Amino acid sequence: MQKPSLNKKVCLITSGHLSSDPRLCKEALTLSQKGFDVHIIFVQNLEYLAGADQAILSNNPTWTSDKLKYPKRNVNTLIFRKIPAAISKFLSILSFNQTIFRLSAVLIKNQNFYWQVSKAIKAKADLYIGHDLGALPVIVAASKKNGATSIFDAEDFHRYEVTDEEDSKEFKITRYIEDKYILKVNLLTAASPLIAAQYAKLYNTNVTSILNVFPQVTIKEKNETEKGLKLFWFSQSIGPGRGLENIILAINKLKDSVVSITILGDLAKPDQVYFNSFFSKNNIDTAQIHFEKPILSDKLIDFTSKFDIGLATEIGIPKNRDICLTNKIFTYIQAGIAVFASDTLAQQELMDSLQNVGVVYKKDDIDDISSKLTRYLLNRNILKEHQHNALKAGRETFNWEIESKKFLSVIEQALSLR
Structure with missing residues (x-):
């Protein structure tokens, strides 16, 4: 594998908190250690996770980021939390209409879609990586606008993530987003071999499985005599x-x-x-x-x-x-x-x-x-x-030092397509 080019910029996107996606954080750390510029776009809507987000950013001062921070519960919360959520719910109710369904599906899954697209385009990255279904349309829009490449990392088999009921609105919305956007990204990765196999079969494409392991730590062998x-x-x-x-x-x-x-x-x-x-x-x-x-x-x-x-x-x-x-x-x-x-x-x-x-x-x-x-x-x-x-x-076998090699290989492959 060739060494990564310095000053290449990678933008990683999640529709949730940074600290609630350790997989994204591992990838970001690996990229910055290899000389890439790392930019992260995320949303803060849970007060108890905000401190953990900031701790991660403080420990990685070379990363840049855009965060949409929901205010604490006061009058401003109505603007940042209640109104977008109400719009999303309203669109979901109206989504029986096929035209409204197509227009609203993305907003139902990611009510901050337009904000994230705007920030992703301004980031002017060479490569965009999406880490959940809400981020998938974002990386497609931003990479198209900037002439960049994109990777979608399927941490779950999303169309069956919430329900197995194929007649449900949830399933139809998820399937629509997957069918519309997955084949518009350059490469796919997945968090388990069986999830990778499902997406490979659905879209007749290669999917690389990268396991949810952590970096190695020093753990001593147990030597206990407790009975319980x-x-x-x-x-x-x-x-x-x-x-x-x-x-x-x-x-x-x-x-x-x-x-x-x-x-x-x-x-x-x-x-x-x-x-x-x-x-x-x-x-x-x-x-x-x-x-x-x-x-x-x-x-x-x-x-x-x-x-x-x-x-x-x-x-x-x-x-x-x-x-x-x-x-x-x-x-x-x-x-x-x-x-x-x-x-x-x-x-x-x-x-x-x-x-x-x-x-x-x-x-x-x-x-x-x-x-x-x-x-x-x-x-x-x-x-x-x-x-x-x-x-x-x-x-x-099961550590990030090994899995990160597969990850970096996918990164190089994606950048070579630009």
């Missing part, structure tokens, strides 16, 4: 339908054992009410259930290494959740803890390829979950073996 199990799960937000309920029910069956679960992420008030109701309805002993607030991504692997087992609890619905590989499963591997993964297509395929880094469980079978946790409780040697193998796989 410390389970861990994380996400940006905590809510229902993420597979946690069956894990908690299974843990509750193991009443004579010390099994704790730590759940890290933002817990909104409605979700807190939901879980409290769930605990009460099912007579859950909450003494060993701990909720933690989100932490910065560069602290995550070290924090994760303190636990015994990482939970990859995808429920396989909608279809995207069956074929995605989230950064959870790779975080557990790199942190050197055993992986406890539900039997989705993607996770089963990954775990079969690795062998002995953890256990695959039947996602809808509480007895299967509790029996496999019991196996770990009764045999610490198996747990230690899985932890050792996970740490080895993280050091040798």
